[in-house]
Structures are given as C-alpha cells and as structure tokens.
Amino acid sequence: MLDDLKPHIADLRKRLINSVIALVIGFFVCFFFYEPILEWMMVPVEAVLPPNSQMVAVEVQETFFTALKVAFFSGFILTLPIIFWQVWLFLAPGLYDHEKKLVFPFVFFGTLMFLIGGAFAYYVVIPYGFEFLINFGSAVVTVLPSIGKYVGFFTKLLFGFGVAFELPVITFFLAKIGLVTDRMLKDYFKYAVVIIFIVASLLTPPDVLTQFLMAGPLIILYIVSIYIAKVFNPETDLDEDDDEDEEDDEDEDNEKK
Template identity: 45%
Template sequence: MTLLEHLEELRLRIIYVTIVLGILALITFHFSLRILQFILKPLIKVLPPTSHVIFTGITEAFWVRMEVSLYAAVLFGLPYIFYHIWMFVHPGLTKKEKKIVLPFIFFATVFFLIGCVFAYKVILPIGLKFLVNYGGKEMSAMPSIKQYVSFFLRICFAFGLIFEMPVVSYILAKADVINAKWLIKKWDYAILGAFIVAAVLAPPDVLSQFLMAIPMILLYVVSIGVVYIAQKPKKEDED
C-alpha cells in the first residue's frame, strides 16, 4: 500500500467514525439532561447548601448539553473507534497478529472505562472538595456549568487515555518499537514523567496528584509485563 492509499484509507475511516459519532450524539442528546445530572453529582456532594451551579450565558446551558452529548457518543462509540484504529494499522501486522482484533477492542475499551471510573469515584471527589473549600468561609462557590463540565471531561478522558498504557505498550512491542529491557532501564524517567503529567492534569492538591501518579507508575509496571509476554513467543520462534 502506497502512502497516498494509506492516507486515503485514513480519511475514509475518519469519515466512518464521524458519521457514527454524529448518529450516537443525536441519540445521547435525548438523554443529555440525565447524563449532565450524573456528571454534576461529585460537585453537588461537596458544595455547601448556599452554593449553586450556574450558567452566565443565554446559550451556555444548551452548548454544555451538546458537549456532554458528543463526549457521551465518543464513550459509547469506543469499540467502533478502536476497531477502525486497529484496521488502519492492520496492513502492517502479521497474519497471527491480525487475529487479535477482538481482544484489542475489548481490552482497549475496558481499560479506558476503568480509567474514567477511577477518575469519577476517586480523583474528582477529593479534588473537588479541596477546590471548593479552598476559598474559605469568606467566599461562596458558584461554579459555572461550562467550566465544571470541561474540567470533568478533561480529568475523566485523561485518566481513560492513561489507563490505555498497557494496550499501547502491547502494540508497540509487537511493532518492535519497545522491549521490556528498555522499559526497565527508563524506570526513573517514567516515575518523573508520571508526576509531571499528574501535576499538569490533576487538580492542584498534592493528594490528587499522587492518586494520579501512582496508578500511572503501576500501569507502567504492568506494561513491562505485557511487553515481555508480547515479545516472548517471537523469541521462542526464533530460537
């Protein structure tokens, strides 16, 4: 396959994914109010009785529901998205590697959802409690719905992508881009990188940053094992 053919295939797959996400977004928009209520739960729990979530622009609430619908469509469309990602790299794989498309879709989807759930259940309650109470008694929290939803989605999708580390490591190992020995040698850089990413993406309190960095380090350890297993059969075949 030439470069132009590869780019044409990429364009078509992006179109397919966009069409499906558009259809899903129309469906999820019908349930966008319920989804928004689910998103607001972690914030409502930490807000004092005198505080409320507000919107300041006439169209702000509408566009927030549109944004929520789109991200919900992406979440429900993950298996389809991962399928097209796999099929795009399909020509560069061996016959044996092409057969693992279903496990790839399954594990990529599951790991992403686990990351989102971890952010929702662990990181957001701690981070939001710190941020809301940071103003003290002198200031009342009146968070904007637009700012909160953007913050919520950024945290959840960041954790979803972080939890894809073992899956991405497996693909890179199969492509001979990385190996277990190389990952072990870069252990110190991985720890440093985890805390840098946590400092950028997590809420500003130290506990939330640690809760983000520690899973990243553990996932790095898991990735080492995944890479070792992914490349071990190849070495045995060569022997």
C-alpha cells in the same frame, strides 16, 4: 514515494470518515438524553458543595453549549469500540496474519481500560479534587461553580485518565509486534516517572493529593506494562549480545577516526 503513500492516505481518510459518522450518530443519540447524563456528571461536585449552594450558568448560552459538550463526550464514549475498530483496520495491513487476529482483544481491552480509567477519575479523583477546591476559602466566599467550566474540566479529567489507562494495551500491542521489550521499558522508567508527574500536574487540580491520585496508578500501570512486555516480548541474551557488538563496533570506528 507519494504514489506509495496514496493508498495509506485514502485508507486513513476512510477510517476517519467512518469514525466521524459513528461519533455524529452517537452525539445525536446522547443529545436527547443529555439531562440525565449531566445529572450523573454533577453528582461528585454536588456532594461536596456547601449548604444552599448550587451549580449556575454564568452566560445565557452556557446551558446550551454545556448540553453540546455532554452529548459529544457521551457520544465519544458510546462509539469508542467503533473508533478502536477503525484504528485497528488502519493498522492491520502492516501486520502479520496471526497479529491481525488480535482485533477483538484490542477493541475489548482498549474500551475496557478507558472505562476503568474514567471510572477511577469519577469515583476517586474528582470527589477529592473538588472537595479541596470548593472548601478552600469557603469561610470567606460562597462557591457557585459554573456548569460550563465544570463540565469542561470533568470531561478533560475523564478523558485524560481514560487515555492514560490505555498504557498496558498499547504496550501489549507494541510488544507483540516486537517494537518494545521489558528491558527498554525498564531503562526509561525514571524518565517515565518524571513525565507521569508532569502530566498529572497538568490534568488535575492544583493540590498534591489529587496529583498523586493520578500519578500513582500510572506508575503502577507502567510497572504492569513492563511485566506485559516481559511476557510477550522479553529481552533475550541474543539482543544484549547484539547491543554489545554494536557498541564495540562504534568504539572501533571511533578509534580509527
């Protein structure tokens, strides 16, 4: 068994190494431009800061480590197509020839949906979320946000929304290889809604509006995923008959016992 896994482990290591090399190169490229990138990241919070307020660095090393965070996250976004490509190359040996041709749609739409999710977080969620947090109690205290904590929270939100918006792409891939159907997604819809709201509460600021701004699009994306599965791998009557036969067999076995 271990001998059968060795080629897959070796291939996984190769794909991870290639992804890390691309990420390191992207990191160093973005590190030289971290200042304009950081200014772009600060635009949403600066727009809602009270007058005479500004971002601050609480600790001496905070600015340097913030620059590293900015460069790493930007490098990740820059090398995202390469990372998706390496993921596909790892999965490709287990696919049919006609499925292997989906590499370019997978890389393109995977990258596109991540960017759309990040853009939604940047232009919609972050402004509303930070406006609530900063204005809450501003009559009593002066808000001086820490640049390090802000960047950490900013990158977590963008990454979370980017990953969440991959749902239609993942559904398309799983439907094409026959692992999910529209009926399956419909059956798990109510559980998916609960999970979506739990994830939204963990990734967004603690206010209901921001949580709905994340949960709402995710529910819509889940519904879109059901339609995608219906187009590329719909539940057939034959599948339903098979399920009924399996249930009948189980009932007969239970009666015999």
